[in-house]
Amino acid sequence: MNHIGKEWSYDGLDFIGVSLAGIRTSIAMPTLSLAFDVAQGFPYLFNINHFFMTHGHLDHAAGIPYLISQKSMSAHKQPTFYMPHSMIEPMKQIMSGWAQIEKYEYPYQFVGVKETDTFEINRNYFVRPFKTVHRVDSFGYTLFHTKTKLKPAMALLSQNELREVRESGQEITQQLETPLVSFTGDTQIEFLDAAPWIKKSKILFLESTYLDQDKSIQSARDWGHTHLDEIIPRLDELECEKIVLIHSSARYSLEHALDLLIKKIPPQHQNKVILFPGR
Numbered sequence: 001m002n003h004i005g006k007e008w009s010y011d012g013l014d015f016i017g018v019s020l021a022g023i024r025t026s027i028a029m030p031t032l033s034l035a036f037d038v039a040q041g042f043p044y045l046f047n048i049n050h051f052f053m054t055h056g057h058l059d060h061a062a063g064i065p066y067l068i069s070q071k072s073m074s075a076h077k078q079p080t081f082y083m084p085h086s087m088i089e090p091m092k093q094i095m096s097g098w099a100q101i102e103k104y105e106y107p108y109q110f111v112g113v114k115e116t117d118t119f120e121i122n123r124n125y126f127v128r129p130f131k132t133v134h135r136v137d138s139f140g141y142t143l144f145h146t147k148t149k150l151k152p153a154m155a156l157l158s159q160n161e162l163r164e165v166r167e168s169g170q171e172i173t174q175q176l177e178t179p180l181v182s183f184t185g186d187t188q189i190e191f192l193d194a195a196p197w198i199k200k201s202k203i204l205f206l207e208s209t210y211l212d213q214d215k216s217i218q219s220a221r222d223w224g225h226t227h228l229d230e231i232i233p234r235l236d237e238l239e240c241e242k243i244v245l246i247h248s249s250a251r252y253s254l255e256h257a258l259d260l261l262i263k264k265i266p267p268q269h270q271n272k273v274i275l276f277p278g279r
């Protein structure tokens with residue numbers, strides 16, 4: 001059987017998904033039960049509980065009703081779909097249309113997002129949205145890891161001294177937040193400056209719809225997208241360990257796309273910039 005969705009891992013973080021401009025985009029992190037976008041609702045998403053929707057274009061969001069129905073037929077917990085506020089009303093109308101057709105109402109939860117939100121995944125992980133620039137209302141998302149650590153000033157104190165400080169009402173620990181994975185959905189390059197942590201994310205999934213001069217930077221921008229030629233000059237300022245390009249146009253075969261990356265990415269960044277293997 002031909003399964004949709006390719007796996008990719010980096011430093012203990014496991015991903016599965018697909019991304020091809022205008023066709024389908026959805027990348028999941030199964031061990032954390034979360035996904036960024038849902039494409040048409042493929043089986044690798046059936047066990048996921050947190051769905052972070054970047055925007056409402058069908059290549060990213062068409063699978064929402066189908067996933068809701070699949071989840072309700074299994075014993076799974078009701079899934080949560082996080083999305084731009086402007087998507088919620090129309091999505092509810094779509095769900096009520098399906099309820100009419102199927103003569104059955106599925107339970108679901110839609111949550112509107114804004115930039116100041118924090119969504120807990122579990123004790124050690126949370127997701128924070130950031131604004132992106134597209135033809136419709138859109139957000140990207142960052143997965144953070146949190147760790148409680150002793151404050152540096154407390155590191156040299158003994159257990160007894162620490163207890164005394166704590167009993168005096170002073171905080172001895174601090175919360176360390178590390179941006180692990182940022183995911184852009186569809187956007188123009190300006191999103192890079194939308195939040196200070198984006199460029200520091202360990203892994204950045206970055207849309208790069210066009211890769212060569214047959215399509216100009218301007219035509220990428222006209223449709224709210226990013227051209228590889230806009231990314232290359234900014235590679236030096238990105239502190240990410242991996243930049244995973246997604247959403248390349250179907251006009252490039254996988255081979256051709258990889259070939260263009262080898263030709264165009266400066267040698268010092270060749271190991272850092274990759275193309276997501278699933279399309």
Ligand SMILES: [Zn+2]
Nearest residue numbers: 021022059186
């Ligand atoms: Zn798209």
Ligand SMILES: [Zn+2]
Nearest residue numbers: 055057134186
């Ligand atoms: Zn789009």
